Amino acid sequence: MSHTGVMPMTPVRSRSFHRFYDINGWCFVLGSLTLVMLFMIYPIINSLWLSLHSGKGVIVQFVGFGNITRLMHDPVFITALTNTLIFLIVQVPLMILLSLATASCLNSPNVKFRSLFRMAIFLPCVTSLVAYSILFKSMFGYDGIVNSALMTIGLIEHPIAWLTDPFWAKVTIILAITWRWTGYNMIFYLAAMQNIDKSIYEAAKLEGVTPVQTFFNITVPLLKPVILFTSVMSTIGTLQLFDEAMNITNGGPANSTLTLSMYIYNLSFKFVPNFGYAATVSYVIVFFAAALALVQFKFVQDKK
Amino acid sequence: MSFEKNNLVRNLTLGVVVATCSMSALAKKNELTVWAWDPNFNIAIMEQAKATYQKAHPDVTIKVVDFAKADLEQKMHTMLASGMTKSLPDIVLVEDYNAPKFLSSYPGAFSAMDGKVDYTKFAPYKVELMTMNGKTYGMPFDSGVTGMYYRKDLLAQAGFKPEDMQNITWDRFIEIGKVVKAKTGKAMLGNDPNDPGLVRVMMQSAGSWYFDEKGALNIKNNEALKEALRIEKSMTDAGIVRPTMGWSEWVGAVNHGDVATITTGVWITASVKAGADQAGKWAVAPTPRLNIKGGTNQSNLGGSSWYVISTSDNSDQAIEFLNSTFGKDSAFYQQILTDRGAVGSYLPARTGTAYQQPDAFFGGQAIYSDFANWLGKVPKVNYGYYTYEADAALAAQLPAYFQGMPLEQVLEQIDSQLAAQIQ
Numbered sequence: 004m005s006h007t008g009v010m011p012m013t014p015v016r017s018r019s020f021h022r023f024y025d026i027n028g029w030c031f032v033l034g035s036l037t038l039v040m041l042f043m044i045y046p047i048i049n050s051l052w053l054s055l056h057s058g059k060g061v062i063v064q065f066v067g068f069g070n071i072t073r074l075m076h077d078p079v080f081i082t083a084l085t086n087t088l089i090f091l092i093v094q095v096p097l098m099i100l101l102s103l104a105t106a107s108c109l110n111s112p113n114v115k116f117r118s119l120f121r122m123a124i125f126l127p128c129v130t131s132l133v134a135y136s137i138l139f140k141s142m143f144g145y146d147g148i149v150n151s152a153l154m155t156i157g158l159i160e161h162p163i164a165w166l167t168d169p170f171w172a173k174v175t176i177i178l179a180i181t182w183r184w185t186g187y188n189m190i191f192y193l194a195a196m197q198n199i200d201k202s203i204y205e206a207a208k209l210e211g212v213t214p215v216q217t218f219f220n221i222t223v224p225l226l227k228p229v230i231l232f233t234s235v236m237s238t239i240g241t242l243q244l245f246d247e248a249m250n251i252t253n254g255g256p257a258n259s260t261l262t263l264s265m266y267i268y269n270l271s272f273k274f275v276p277n278f279g280y281a282a283t284v285s286y287v288i289v290f291f292a293a294a295l296a297l298v299q300f301k302f303v304q305d306k307k
Numbered sequence: 308m309s310f311e312k313n314n315l316v317r318n319l320t321l322g323v324v325v326a327t328c329s330m331s332a333l334a335k336k337n338e339l340t341v342w343a344w345d346p347n348f349n350i351a352i353m354e355q356a357k358a359t360y361q362k363a364h365p366d367v368t369i370k371v372v373d374f375a376k377a378d379l380e381q382k383m384h385t386m387l388a389s390g391m392t393k394s395l396p397d398i399v400l401v402e403d404y405n406a407p408k409f410l411s412s413y414p415g416a417f418s419a420m421d422g423k424v425d426y427t428k429f430a431p432y433k434v435e436l437m438t439m440n441g442k443t444y445g446m447p448f449d450s451g452v453t454g455m456y457y458r459k460d461l462l463a464q465a466g467f468k469p470e471d472m473q474n475i476t477w478d479r480f481i482e483i484g485k486v487v488k489a490k491t492g493k494a495m496l497g498n499d500p501n502d503p504g505l506v507r508v509m510m511q512s513a514g515s516w517y518f519d520e521k522g523a524l525n526i527k528n529n530e531a532l533k534e535a536l537r538i539e540k541s542m543t544d545a546g547i548v549r550p551t552m553g554w555s556e557w558v559g560a561v562n563h564g565d566v567a568t569i570t571t572g573v574w575i576t577a578s579v580k581a582g583a584d585q586a587g588k589w590a591v592a593p594t595p596r597l598n599i600k601g602g603t604n605q606s607n608l609g610g611s612s613w614y615v616i617s618t619s620d621n622s623d624q625a626i627e628f629l630n631s632t633f634g635k636d637s638a639f640y641q642q643i644l645t646d647r648g649a650v651g652s653y654l655p656a657r658t659g660t661a662y663q664q665p666d667a668f669f670g671g672q673a674i675y676s677d678f679a680n681w682l683g684k685v686p687k688v689n690y691g692y693y694t695y696e697a698d699a700a701l702a703a704q705l706p707a708y709f710q711g712m713p714l715e716q717v718l719e720q721i722d723s724q725l726a727a728q729i730q
Binding site for chain 2: 059060061062073076077078079082140144145164166167168169253254255256257258259269271272273274275276278
């Protein structure tokens with residue numbers, strides 16, 4: 004009311020107008036907020052509280068950090084953690100490289116039947132996890148197709164014990180996961196590549212840069228945000244690996260393909276049920292997911 | 308909204324609510340739900356019990372639902388732990404190795420049947436494992452008394468007569484297996500490297516278990532376990548084992564004629580008979596024994612019992628149903644024996660005619676009288692709560708052992724892993 008000189012650019016909004024906006028806004032959000040609180044926030048807090056307890060079935064007592072101490076001395080947990088990390092370290096870089104390579108190949112305009120290839124590589128992602136695991140289990144069995152094919156070609160003399168040997172069981176799982184998720188990541192890269200200006204590639208060609216150098220020095224740096232996204236997603240997905248390990252090898256010969264999620268399942272449903280301890284193991288997964296995501300973000304930031 | 312619309316909406320909602328309430332109330336009476344696994348065996352037998360009971364009680368509906376065993380256990384744990392009693396069945400099948408675990412983890416979830424069922428008529432080892440704090444909780448069902456099923460024709464091809472297969476030791480079994488492999492090209496048995504079921508059979512045949520009578524860990528100085536592991540290694544080294552993964556491969560090896568024997572509980576009879584083209588070629592001999600003090604030719608693998616959920620509305624009716632069929636009906640036991648090969652734990656049933664009948668599939672051998680005979684001699688052991696943990700610990704070390712790790716070290720590893728699992 005006591006303005007002197009120039010009038011303000013925007014009209015002054017009355018307080019009741021703001022209140023109307025606020026209340027309406029909150030009312031609209033309240034529905035989904037309630038659902039998120041009920042089905043996400045409440046279980047997360049409840050399982051944190053549960054992880055401080057230990058016991059048999061419904062008979063639990065408070066143990067504080069007892070579960071964490073137990074974790075450190077539990078040989079099965081250490082095996083599960085090691086296996087999960089091995090899968091992570093071997094499979095994620097391998098798959099990302101493969102996806103990048105296939106995306107790069109399929110991006111070139113000279114390839115015939117591009118859409119057919121794209122569909123064929125992407126199709127594994129839409130299959131049911133259990134269905135394809137069971138198929139892989141029969142394919143990689145001792146008398147399965149893979150062994151027969153390899154022996155017919157002459158690559159191997161005796162059938163490989165894909166599922167009953169600790170080392171080959173891990174290889175089978177890695178092959179299965181790679182087959183399934185390569186197409187998924189490839190689509191992300193393909194989409195991102197459409198945003199790269201074609202003139203950059205032309206300039207590179209003119210300067211005589213080889214295709215491999217183009218790939219590593221131009222394509223990859225320009226795709227950095229997408230690569231970061233897919234690698235974080237793949238890390239989180241591999242940390243939670245369950246379906247393949249359960250259905251193809253069931254924890255594998257001698258716990259060689261036992262993953263953290265499978266250990267949680269065993270602790271809850273196969274062994275004497277100790278839900279508190281299982282909750283603690285699940286928080287280990289959360290911790291690693293957060294830590295690795297942070298590391299990957301930092302890795303990208305530093306380059307800038 | 309207009310007045311009429313408001314009224315209409317309100318009346319509709321009211322109508323729907325009343326309808327659902329009455330429907331849910333009606334659905335509960337006189338309807339029993341039973342959860343079990345194995346359609347060839349447990350489910351089929353429960354269906355027969357249902358048919359028998361419904362002749363006398365036509366107003367009762369019994370719904371038998373088939374699950375995979377692991378799925379059923381997972382659902383039970385989830386529901387019992389969360390307290391969601393509405394979706395629980397009235398009757399559930401629980402494997403005997405799991406019974407102490409369920410009873411102690413979820414106290415009060417299962418109905419005690421002490422006053423209503425006459426437990427003196429059942430095999431003592433079955434009643435003992437379902438008793439906690441003086442109360443007994445289940446209806447004992449099938450016994451997993453073991454036998455060695457073998458292909459007479461393949462053994463004959465290798466030069467062995469049925470007399471050569473009676474009351475043998477495992478070492479002799481391995482020798483026979485090598486000859487069978489050499490002369491017929493077939494493996495002597497199928498075995499899952501992840502599943503130490505055969506080790507359990509061998510242990511119990513010598514009256515031993517992962518845990519002693521008091522429930523303490525019994526791994527490092529367990530003679531039966533050491534001998535069982537040595538036998539398993541010798542079998543693998545001799546090349547007489549066909550590696551199988553999972554139930555269908557294991558049974559498939561039998562049905563497709565890839566293996567000459569299968570040594571496991573009597574509940575495998577229905578699955579062996581599923582290979583109809585092998586009729587007349589099979590016979591059953593006593594389980595091979597361990598060559599140590601206390602080794603016998605009888606053992607047990609698996610076996611399960613029916614339990615009633617105490618929070619169900621129909622628990623009394625469920626107990627009555629189980630009692631009148633599994634608890635008293637000797638004729639019913641004869642019928643399930645003839646049709647499914649179910650050797651029950653109901654002792655008076657064993658004098659019945661069906662147990663003496665010769666079975667054409669087994670070349671006229673009266674296999675059930677043999678099994679009933681062995682049932683009485685199965686060594687009693689205390690399974691304890693942690694059988695699955697012990698199995699997992701054992702399975703984790705088996706490949707290393709087969710590749711040459713010394714036995715003492717293997718047992719040391721199993722012991723330390725188990726000690727960490729059992730808190």
